[in-house]
Amino acid sequence: MLQVDLWKRVLIWATVVVGLLLAMPNAFYSRVETHNDAVKAIEAGLDTTENRDLAAGWPSYLPSGLVNLGLDLRGGAHLLAEVQVQDVYEARMESLWPEVRDLLRDARDEVGTIRLQPNAPLGELRIKISEPAGMNRAIELVRTLAQPVVSLTGAGSTDLEVRGEDDVLVITLSEAERQALDDRTMQQSLEIIRRRIDEVGTREPTIQRQGFDRILIQVPGIGSAAELKEIIGTTAQLTFQPVVSRTSDGSERPGVGNEILPALDQEGVYYILEQAPVVTGEDLTNAQPAFDQNGRPAVNFSFNPSGARRFGDYTANNIGSPFAIVLDDEVISAPVIQAHIAGGSGIITGSFTVEESTQLAVLLRAGALPAKLVFLEERTIGPELGQDSIDAGKIATMVAFVAVLVFMALSYGLFGLFANVALILNIALIFGLLSMIGATLTLPGIAGIVLTVGMAVDANVLVFERIREEVRTARGPARAIELGYEKALSAIVDANITTFITAVILYVMGSGPVRGFAVTLGFGILTSVFTAIFVTRLLIVIWFERRRPKTIEV
Amino acid sequence: MRLRLVPQQTNFDFFSRPVLWLGISAFLILLALGSFGLRGLNYGIDFRGGTTIRTESAQPVDVGAYRDALAALELGDVVISEVFDPNFGPEQNVAMIRIGAQDGEEAVSTEVIETAEAALLEISPDIKFVSVESVGPKVSGELIRTAAIAVALAIGAVLVYIWLRFEWQFAVGAVVALVHDVVLTIGVFSELQIRFDLAIIAALLTIVGYSLNDTVVVFDRVRENLIKYKSKDLKEVLNLSINETLSRTFMTSLTTLLALIALLVLGGDVIRGFVFAMTWGVIVGTYSSIFVASVMLLRLGVKRDWSKPTDTTGNQFGDIDA
Numbered sequence: 001m002l003q004v005d006l007w008k009r010v011l012i013w014a015t016v017v018v019g020l021l022l023a024m025p026n027a028f029y030s031r032v033e034t035h036n037d038a039v040k041a042i043e044a045g046l047d048t049t050e051n052r053d054l055a056a057g058w059p060s061y062l063p064s065g066l067v068n069l070g071l072d073l074r075g076g077a078h079l080l081a082e083v084q085v086q087d088v089y090e091a092r093m094e095s096l097w098p099e100v101r102d103l104l105r106d107a108r109d110e111v112g113t114i115r116l117q118p119n120a121p122l123g124e125l126r127i128k129i130s131e132p133a134g135m136n137r138a139i140e141l142v143r144t145l146a147q148p149v150v151s152l153t154g155a156g157s158t159d160l161e162v163r164g165e166d167d168v169l170v171i172t173l174s175e176a177e178r179q180a181l182d183d184r185t186m187q188q189s190l191e192i193i194r195r196r197i198d199e200v201g202t203r204e205p206t207i208q209r210q211g212f213d214r215i216l217i218q219v220p221g222i223g224s225a226a227e228l229k230e231i232i233g234t235t236a237q238l239t240f241q242p243v244v245s246r247t248s249d250g251s252e253r254p255g256v257g258n259e260i261l262p263a264l265d266q267e268g269v270y271y272i273l274e275q276a277p278v279v280t281g282e283d284l285t286n287a288q289p290a291f292d293q294n295g296r297p298a299v300n301f302s303f304n305p306s307g308a309r310r311f312g313d314y315t316a317n318n319i320g321s322p323f324a325i326v327l328d329d330e331v332i333s334a335p336v337i338q339a340h341i342a343g344g345s346g347i348i349t350g351s352f353t354v355e356e357s358t359q360l361a362v363l364l365r366a367g368a369l370p371a372k373l374v375f376l377e378e379r380t381i382g383p384e385l386g387q388d389s390i391d392a393g394k395i396a397t398m399v400a401f402v403a404v405l406v407f408m409a410l411s412y413g414l415f416g417l418f419a420n421v422a423l424i425l426n427i428a429l430i431f432g433l434l435s436m437i438g439a440t441l442t443l444p445g446i447a448g449i450v451l452t453v454g455m456a457v458d459a460n461v462l463v464f465e466r467i468r469e470e471v472r473t474a475r476g477p478a479r480a481i482e483l484g485y486e487k488a489l490s491a492i493v494d495a496n497i498t499t500f501i502t503a504v505i506l507y508v509m510g511s512g513p514v515r516g517f518a519v520t521l522g523f524g525i526l527t528s529v530f531t532a533i534f535v536t537r538l539l540i541v542i543w544f545e546r547r548r549p550k551t552i553e554v
Numbered sequence: 555m556r557l558r559l560v561p562q563q564t565n566f567d568f569f570s571r572p573v574l575w576l577g578i579s580a581f582l583i584l585l586a587l588g589s590f591g592l593r594g595l596n597y598g599i600d601f602r603g604g605t606t607i608r609t610e611s612a613q614p615v616d617v618g619a620y621r622d623a624l625a626a627l628e629l630g631d632v633v634i635s636e637v638f639d640p641n642f643g644p645e646q647n648v649a650m651i652r653i654g655a656q657d658g659e660e661a662v663s664t665e666v667i668e669t670a671e672a673a674l675l676e677i678s679p680d681i682k683f684v685s686v687e688s689v690g691p692k693v694s695g696e697l698i699r700t701a702a703i704a705v706a707l708a709i710g711a712v713l714v715y716i717w718l719r720f721e722w723q724f725a726v727g728a729v730v731a732l733v734h735d736v737v738l739t740i741g742v743f744s745e746l747q748i749r750f751d752l753a754i755i756a757a758l759l760t761i762v763g764y765s766l767n768d769t770v771v772v773f774d775r776v777r778e779n780l781i782k783y784k785s786k787d788l789k790e791v792l793n794l795s796i797n798e799t800l801s802r803t804f805m806t807s808l809t810t811l812l813a814l815i816a817l818l819v820l821g822g823d824v825i826r827g828f829v830f831a832m833t834w835g836v837i838v839g840t841y842s843s844i845f846v847a848s849v850m851l852l853r854l855g856v857k858r859d860w861s862k863p864t865d866t867t868g869n870q871f872g873d874i875d876a
Contacts, residue, residue: 072824080693225686226664375662376693382684385608385824392641392822400816404809410557411805443825444753450817451760451832454810455767461809462771465802468562491774494719495767501715502708502763506756509704514756521760553556 004541012534016425019527022063022432032058032066039064065435068204069220070442070516073390075383076220077228080376083189083213085182087371089123089173092181096145096160097125097257098276100171103141110134116256117168123178125171135164142171149176182213188370190215193232214376216511225378233328233369238281240311241273243322243334264330265351271331273324278314282370283307287361289354290347297357298349308344316340327360393446400450401427408457412464415554418539419460422531426456429527430520442516452524458495459532462488468554477552478544485537492529500525559808560801568796568844569789569852575845579734586741593744598751601698603655603691604631605667609674611681612645620649623673629666630654639823648684648823655691662688701755705736708762716766720773723854728769731847735765735838742834753828761835764810768803768843773851775799780856788856792848807840 025032035058038051058064071078097116104114104127112131120126129138139162146158159177163170173181190209197205197219206218222228244258247270254260254272263269283303290300303311314323315337324334325348333350352360405423408416430449434441467484471477503525506518599606609615615636624632631654642648651674656666667686674681689697709732717725736758743750775795783791814833821829 082692225688226668229664376690377688378662379687380683380685382682384610384682385684388641389822389824392820396817396820396822399820400813403812403816407557407809407812411559413556444756444828447817447821447825447829447832450813450821451810454813455764455806457809458767458806461802461805465799465805468801469798487778491771494770494774498712498715498766498770499763501711502759502766505704505708505711506759509700509707510752510756514752517753517756517760521763 004538008534009538012538015530016429016535019425019429019432022065022435023428023430024062025058025064025066026431026435028058029066032064036064036066063435065438067431067434068438068440069386069390070440070445070513071218071220071379071381071386072443072513073386073393073441074220075381075386076218077222077225077381078377078379079217079225079228079232080210080378081215081217081232081373082376083186083215084372084374085185085213086122088181088185089178091370092173093123093125093171095276096171099145100125100127100142103145104129104138107134107137107141111138118256123173125169127169127171129167129169132167135167135169138169139164142169149174149180185370186213186215189373192369193217196231196233197228215373221383224380226380229375229378232373238284239277239326240279241275241277241324241326242314242318243324244272244274246271246322246334261324261326261329261331263334264327264332271324271334273326273331277326278323279303279307279311283310289358289361292347292349296349297352297354298347299352299357299361300345300347302345305344308342311344311346312340312342316342332360389443389446393443397446397450397453400453404453404457408460412554414543415460415464415467415540418536418543419457419464419532421539422460422536423453423456425535426524426527426531427453429531430523433523433527434519439519440516441520442513444513445516445520448517448520448524451521452528455499456524456528456531459488459492459528460536462492462495463532463536464554467552471552471554477549480552481540481544485533489533492532496525496529558801559804562801564797564800566793566797566800568793568848572849572852575849579842579846582741583734583737586737586744589741589745593747595740595744595750596747598749599652599687599689599694600751601694601701603689603694605653605662605670605686605688607651607653607667607670607674607683608637608685609649609651609678609681610684611647611678613647613678613680615647615649616677617649619677620651620674623677624651624653624670627669627673629670630656637823639826640819641822655694662690697752701752704755705758705762708759709733709736712762712766716770716773720777721856723851723856724773724776726854727847727850728766728773730850731769731839731842732762732765734842734846735761735835738838739831739835743831748827748830751827753825754831757828757831757835760832761839764832764836765839765842768806768839769847771802772796772799772843772848776848776851776856789852792852796844796848803840803843807836810836 034054038054038057039060041051042055101114101116104111110131111129111134113129115128117126117128129135142162143160146160146162149157149159157174157176159174159180161172161174186209190207193215194205194207197207197217204220206216208216210216217228217232219228244254247260248268250260250262250268250270252260252270252272257275258272259275260270260272263271283306285302285304287299287301290298292298302308319337319339322334322336325332333348335349348360401423405420408419408423410416412419427449430452433439463484466488467480470480470483470487473480475483500522503518503522507515507522510518617634617636620634621632624634631652633652635650637648637650639648651670653666653670656663667688671683671686674683709729712732713725713729716728739758739761742748743754772795775798776792779786779791779795779798780788783794786794811833814829814836818826818829818833
C-alpha cells in the first residue's frame with residue numbers, strides 16, 4: 001500500500017533540484033546577464049580585469065542559462081524580408097554576355113554578326129544572329145560554356161540551356177541551376193545579414209531562413225525597424241565596371257549592354273558603364289579605412305585570387321582608360337588606370353570624411369547582398385512598452401498565483417498546501433526548462449504561464465476530488481489515496497494530451513509571440529503533470545508515513 | 555471548514571430539457587454567425603495588412619487633431635482610437651492608429667510610416683512612437699490561411715485522439731462542443747468589434763484545448779460508469795457522471811478564471827484581447843462540455859457492451875505509479 005520506492009524518491013527530488021538550479025539564474029537576471037556578457041567578451045579576447053570582475057559577479061559553477069526575453073518584452077525590431085532570388089539570374093546572364101559575345105565573334109564566318117536583343121525576359125539571353133544557317137554551330141559553341149551543376153539534386157545536369165528560335169539564340173539557366181543558385185543566394189544573404197548585424201554588435205539577434213525565400217530578422221534593443229533596414233542595407237552592391245563615357249545628361253540612352261549611373265558626390269555627372277562588371281564585391285576579401293598619399297581618407301581593399309586575376313588582367317589590358325567603382329548603383333569614383341594592378345589590392349579614394357571611409361569599409365567587408373530584399377513585415381517595439389508589459393505581467397502573475405494558492409488551501413486544507421508546493425515548483429520547473437533550451441519568453445508566453453497556474457491545479461483537483469469520493473466508500477485512508485490517484489490518472493492523461501496536441505499545433509503553425517505562448521503552454525502541461533502525479537503524491541506519501549492518520553480530510 | 559463550491563453530493567438532472575439546452579446553444583450560434591455575417595471581424599493588421607502605430611504622449615490624446623493631421627496625407631483607411639488602462643500613469647496618454655494597406659503595394663512602405671510620424675510630431679511634439687508594426691498584404695493573406703489551417707488541424711487531431719481513446723460518438727460530441735465554443739468566441743469578437751489578430755488565434759486554439767480538457771474529464775467518467783452500471787440507462791449514467799465530476803469542473807474553471815481575471819485586469823492592454831478571448835472561452839467551454847458535448851452524446855447513443863476491452867479500460871494508465 002501507498003509506497004514509493006527509494007530510487008523513485010531520489011529521482012523525483014533530483015529532477016526538482018535540477019529544475020530549480022536551472023531556473024535560479026532568472027531570479028538574478030541582470031547580474032547573470034552581465035556575467036554572461038563578460039564571459040563572452042573574455043572568450044572573444046577582451047580579457048581585461050574589468051571583464052573579469054564582471055564575470056566574477058556570478059559563480060561559474062552555477063548554471064547561467066537565462067530565459068531570453070522576446071522582442072515584445074525587451075523592445076527591438078523585427079523584419080521579414082523576401083529575397084528576390086530572380087535578381088541573381090539576371091546578374092548571372094549579364095556576366096555571361098561578354099563571354100558569349102567573344103565566343104561568337106570569333107566564329108563570325110559561320111554565324112554572321114550578332115546582336116543582343118533588349119527586353120528579353122528575366123534570366124534569359126536572346127541573341128540575334130545574321131546567318132540563321134549557322135545556328136547549330138552557335139548552339140554548339142555556347143554549349144561549351146555550360147558547366148556541370150554543383151548540387152546534390154542537380155547532379156548530372158549542366159547549368160545552361162541553349163536553343164535556337166529562328167534566327168534568335170536563346171540561353172536560359174537550367175532548372176537544376178536555378179535551384180542551386182536560389183539556395184546559394186539564400187545562404188549568402190543570410191550570412192551577409194548576419195555579419196552586418198554582428199558588426200553593429202547587438203545582443204542575441206535572430207536571423208533565420210523561413211520557408212523558401214524568406215529571412216526573419218529580429219534584433220533586440222535596436223531603435224527601430226528603419227534603423228535595422230539601414231544596417232542590412234537594401235541594395236548595397238559593390239561592382240567594378242568599365243567606363244564607356246562620361247556625360248552630364250542623365251536621360252541619355254546608354255546603348256545595349258550598357259547602363260547609365262549617377263556619380264555619388266558630383267551633382268549632374270553621369271557615367272555610361274558596361275553592364276557586366278569586371279569584379280564584384282563578392283570577390284572582395286578585405287577592406288580597411290586608410291589614407292591616400294595626400295592624407296585624405298580612403299579605403300584599402302583586396303581581392304581573392306580569382307578576383308585578383310580578373311582585376312589584374314583587366315588593368316593590364318586597359319591602362320589609360322577609366323573604370324568605375326560602383327556602390328548601390330552610384331559611382332563612388334572613376335579613376336583612370338595608371339598601371340597594371342597585380343596582387344589584387346587597391347585603394348578607393350574620393351571625397352570621404354573619416355566616418356564615411358570607415359562606414360564604407362564596414363559595408364564592403366560585410367559584402368554585398370547578392371539579391372534585393374523586399375520587406376513584407378516590420379515591427380518596432382519600444383523598450384518602454386516592453387518594460388511596461390514585463391511589469392504588468394509580473395504583477396498579474398503574482399496576483400494570479402496568490403489567488404490560486406489561497407483558493408486551493410481553502411478548498412483542500414493540508415492537501416491544498418501540498419498542491420501549492422507543487423504549483424510553486426511547477427513555475428520554477430517551467431523557467432528551468434525554458435532556460436535549458438534557451439527559449440524565448442514573450443508576452444503571450446507570460447499569459448501561457450498564468451494560464452498554466454490556473455490549469456496546473458487541475459490534475460491535483462482531479463486526484464483530490466477522486467480521493468474525496470473514495471474516502472466515502474471507506475476502505476481506509478491509504479487505500480482511498482491510492483485509488484484516487486489510480487482512477488484519476490486516465491482523466492489526467494487524456495485531458496493533458498489533448499491540450500498538449502493543441503500546444504504542438506500552435507508551435508508548428510505559429511510564429512513569434514504565438515510560438516512563445518505554445519512553448520510555455522506545452523512546458524506547463526509537462527511540468528504540471530509531473531508535479532501533480534509525482535511531487536504531490538510523494539509529499540502526501542511522506543506525510544502519511546509519518547502521521548499514519550486513521551482518517552483523512554481532503 | 556473547507557470551501558466547497560458544490561455540495562458534496564449533487565443530483566441535478568442535466569437532461570430534463572435537452573431541447574432547451576441545445577436550443578439555447580443553437581440560438582447563440584445563429585446569433586454569433588449573424589453578427590459575423592453582418593458586422594464581420596475587426597481584423598488587425600496581421601490579417602488585413604497595414605500599419606499600426608502606438609503613440610504615447612504626456613498631453614491628452616486629441617483624436618480629432620490626429621485624424622486631421624493624417625487626413626491631409628491621404629493614406630486611405632485610417633482608424634484612430636485612444637487606449638485606456640488602469641496601469642497607465644497620469645502622464646501616459648496612449649493612442650492606437652491603424653493605417654490600411656496602401657493600394658498596389660506588396661511590401662511595407664517606410665515612407666508611409668515616416669510621413670505619418672512626422673505629421674503627428676507636428677501636432678504633438680512630445681509624442682513617442684512606442685511601437686510601430688507593419689504587415690504587407692502578401693504576408694497577411696498567408697497568415698489568415700495558416701491560422702485557419704491551424705484551428706482546423708487542432709480540431710481534427712482532437713477528433714482522432716478521442717475517437718481512438720473512446721468511441722466515435724464521444725469524438726463527435728467533443729468536436730461539436732469545440733466548434734460551438736470557437737463559433738461563440740468569434741461571435742463575441744465580431745459583436746464587440748474587438749481587434750482580431752494572430753494572438754486571438756492562439757487564444758482560440760487554447761480554448762479548443764481547454765474545452766476539450768473539460769469534456770474529456772466528463773467523458774472519462776462516463777466511460778467508467780458505463781462499465782460500472784451496465785443496466786442503468788445512458789441518461790442516468792450521463793447525469794451521474796456529470797454530477798460526480800461537477801465539483802472538479804467548478805474548481806478547475808474557477809482557478810483558471812481567477813488567474814485569467816488577474817491577467818485581464820492587471821496584464822496591460824497589449825494582451826487584453828487575447829486574455830479576454832481565453833476568459834470567455836473558459837466560460838463557454840465549461841458550459842459546452844456539460845450542455846453540448848454530453849447532450850450530443852445522449853442523442854447519438856453509445857456502445858453499451860464494453861466487455862471486450864477489459865474493465866481496466868477506465869484506467870489504462872493505472873500501472874504508472876510514482
